Amino acid sequence: MKLFENGQVFQSGELKPTDLLVDEWGLISDIAETGSLASRYPDAQKVDCKGQWLLPAGFDLHVRGMVPGYEHKETIPSLLAAMTNGGWGGMLLMPTGASPIDSGGAVSRLQEALTAAGAGDDVLIAGALTRGLAGEELSSLAGMVSQGVKVVTQVDAAVADAGVLRVAMKYASDFGLLVALQSDTPALSARGVINEGATSYKLGLPGSPAIAQEIGLERDLLLARDTGCRFHAQQVSTARMVDSIRRAKSGGAAVTCDVSIHHLLLTETAVGDYNTACKLSPPLRLEEDRAALIQALADGTIDCVTSSHAPHTEFEKAAPFAEAPFGASALDIALLVGLEKLVQTGEIPLERWLDATAGRPRAILGLPSAELKVGAEARFTIYEPETVGRIDRQAFASKGASSPFLGDTVKGKFLS
Amino acid sequence: MEARKDLLDIESLTMEEISYVLDNAAPMKQLFTRSVKKVPVLRGKNVLSLFYENSTRTSSSFEVAAKRLSADVTEFSVSTSSVKKGESLLDTIETLQAMRCDYIVIRHSQAGVPGVVAKHTRASVLNAGDGHHAHPTQALLDAFTFREKFPEVAGRRVVIVGDVEHSRVARSTSRLFHRLGIDVAVLGPSTLIPDARPDHMKRLRSWEEVFDWRPDAVYMLRVQLERQEGQFFPDIPEYHGLYGMNSARLEQVRKLGAYLMHPGPVNRGVEVTDEAMQYERSLISEQVENGIAVRMAVLHWLKPNTGGSAL
Missing domain, CATH: 2.30.40.10 (Urease, subunit C, domain 1)
Known part of the structure; x- marks a missing residue:
């Protein structure tokens, strides 16, 4: 005892x-x-x-684990260590390894590797909605469900074809699967590497306009309503996306959403002088977007906060901006910077913060709550x-340490 | 004035540095009229020319500038081959370090690359154009050229016509002109004039508005036929019809007494007609000549960290 x-x-x-x-x-x-x-x-x-x-341990709904297959970026042990180090008790792994997680077999192989490394029941695997995340054919959803999959996603590869997505959502609804999508319109965003705006103009980089995600989200919300599928909007990043979610929720739709720690705390200006640590998908937006995200998190329109962890090596991130991979390492530090910059400052009440980082993510996945009560x-x-500490390389148990917060x-x- | 290692963009320069380079380009240009056009200021120094994008004009301009200062010039031929072989930028930089050159002149299709090279080498890095980001020596030679015509540049007006969205020239030149007190306006289709451009770029909607605005120079941008991805106007004839410098417009320009500028190379018949190329107030060939003088001034000014004095 x-x-x-x-x-x-x-x-x-x-x-x-x-x-x-x-x-x-x-x-x-x-x-x-x-x-x-x-x-x-x-x-x-x-x-x-x-x-x-003593706080309920967090549950991170958006972790790009990079396993299996990209062990130079992250290994299962480093991933699990980063999770614990970051104050999380569980996480949902996006299908971001080298081999796609689009069948029951792929899920069970990854599950075995996780279990062997000591991962508990609170480390969950999200499956790919379409085969190889290609957005063309359905994955073997029944096979994945039989292996315990509760969520299917496309990570950041939006399904361009609305017909494919409609069928996929209908089919997923038969299994009660949650379809979690980072909505986008690839025809509008395809070449963009940062937000389209003053910073992309200044740096001469191809921009991804806010409207690409906004149109994508409206389409996905309408399709979810049409098909009766449970829909979770990943990585809401703009003020107008917040409006879309608010409207859908007030209309009674079974929709939830999340925001990444980076989008809550940073804007496109953080890219500064081609800082590849700030090259994220979706891109960092404007101050008015950030303000709307904070407001929506405070009032509960945005359900959850995620790390959107995406580890890459220092070498990969040292490439020219347009070539460098998207994403930052955040599993170790997301809750820390959030508690400091949003909760300790009073912008978000502690209760709402814990609801967004532990309560709702677990509820969305149907997991038992992490409340501190007798019998639990x-x-x-x-x-x-x-x-007070410093976010240096040693602050990361993850193999990746490319972060906008590095050095803070x-x-x-x-x-x- | 503090010693500066690299020239990467216009934004990071102080007004003092800008004046210094522009003032020093004038004596460099005077050298061209002498029978011996060479001075020994960079004797024993090595300039490496690294062009990832083809550009005969800019690379020769730098080469002539370096040679007139008595530097040795090495061309590191980066046909796309080494890129295709998968050599990363950092590996290339490692190789360059080993060559112990003093100046690296780099052009790259990706924005920000010269800055990465500059961070990792002791040599001075001269950005000769990176993606859509910056082309600082072009801006300096444009300003030098304009200043030769208008010793008091503040309050003068320049309209930039064409593809502002994909133009590093428009970014750098307009920024520098603005800092020198020149009023800058832009003309072009909405698809090529970014909404998020800086406030100092006033948008004009037609040639009529341009002539009413009474510019002192009309700066025609090259239509980047090779660098565009996607369609921004239906076809060349339509573009030329709407925005090209044709005879009728040239007449208006002549009436205003305005100068004609272009960064080269000109797509004849696209942004400028043959007739406009003959315009008596065209500064296009002066821009080329001044480019050498300005690049000499820049090479002379930058201080590499390679040991010893560049002088």
């Missing part, structure tokens, strides 16, 4: 000075006011949590709000 003493425990929407006991089966067996448990459980191993917060499994992390100092730390 372990007794976590003197900490602030997040329960029923707020931090309370409380002691918490975890039994030998990993269940929370008692919660009571500070100082009241030590005498009742004299044999328990004591953990002093003075100055620390202990799925919490310990956070030290006052400890950060207030707050997760204990492993």
Whole structure:
């Protein structure tokens, strides 16, 4: 038994000075006011949590794990270490390895490798909606469902053909699968490497206009309504996309959505002098978009916050901007920078933040909640709000350390 | 004025540096009229010319400039072959470092590449055009040329006509003109005039508006027939009809006494007709000549970190 003493425990929407006991089966067996448990459980191993917060562990809905096949970018052990290091208790792996996750066999092979590396039940695999993510033929959805897949996606390869997507959504709805898409209109965005706007003009780089994603999202919302499929919009990035989601939700649609930590905190100007760490898909947008995303996160229109982790090697990211791969490494640091820059500043209440990073992601996937309550499994992390650290290479357990936040100092730390 | 290693864009230059280069190009140009056109300021220095995109004009201009300063010039032939063989940019830079050159003149189809090279080498890097991003020596030679005609440039007006969207020349030249106090306007189809252009680029909608605005120079951009991906206007005749410099428009230009500029090479019959090429106030060949003087001034000004003094 372990007794976590003197900490602030997040329960029923707020931090309370409380002691918490975890039994030998990993269940929370008692919660009571500070100082009241030590005498009742004299044999328990004591953990002093003075100055620390006990928070529900996060669940990251968008992790581009790069496994299997791109082990130079990330390995399963480094991925799992980054997850724990970053304060997450679970994650949903996008099908971003070298071989596509588009059949039951592919899912079970990856699942075996994950299990062998010690991944628990809270590491989930998302399947490819179409074979090889090519957007042309349906993947073997039934086979993947039989291996436990709950979500199918296209990662950032939007299905250009609306006919294919309509059929895919209809078919997916037979299995109750959640279709999670990063909506886009490839004909408008294909060559873009950053947001189309003042920065793309200044740097002479091909831009991807906001309207590419906005049209894509409207199309996908309409198709989801038409087909009755459960739809989750990944990586909402503009103010007008927020409006679309808000309208769909108020019309009663079964739709949820997420935003990445980068889009909440940065705009296109972060690209600065061709900083490839800020080359993301979708691209970073404008300040008015960022403000709308924060507002929508605060009011719950945006359900979840993700890391949108996408690790690449230093060498790959040192390529000319247009050639460098999209994405930043963020699994290790997303919750930290979010807690510091959004929660500690008061922009997002802690309760909403934890709902967006733990509560809703788990609910969307039908997983048991990570609430800290008696009888529940202990799925919490310990956070030290006052400890100041630096986001350097050593801050990443992930093999990738290309991040817009690299070099920043950060207030707050997760204990492993 | 602090020593500067690289010339990558116009934005990062101080006004002092801009004036320094423009002022120093004049004595360089005077050298051209002498029987001995060479000065020994860069004797023993090596200039490496690295053109990933074909450009006979700009590469020869740099070569002549370097040779008139007595530098040795090496052409590193980057036919697309080594790129196709998969050599990465960082590997190429490693090779260049080993060659111990003092100046690298680089043109690349991708924006930002000269900056990456500059970060990783001790040699001075001169951006000779990167993607749609910047072409700083073109901007400096344009400003030098314009200033020869108008010693007081502030308040003068230049209209840039054509494909602003895909033009590094438009980006760099308009930025520099603006910094020198010259009013800049642009004319072209909406598909080639970016909405997100800087505020100082005033949009004119027709040649009538251009002539009403009374520009001191009309700067015709090259239609990038080879660099465009996608269609931005239906065909060349239509483009020429709407935006080309034809006889009637040339008459108007002549009435205003305005100059005609073009970065070259000209697509005759697309942006400029044969007749306009003969225009008495065309600065096109002066731009070429001034290009050499300005590039000499730039080579003379930049300070590589390769040990010893460039002088």
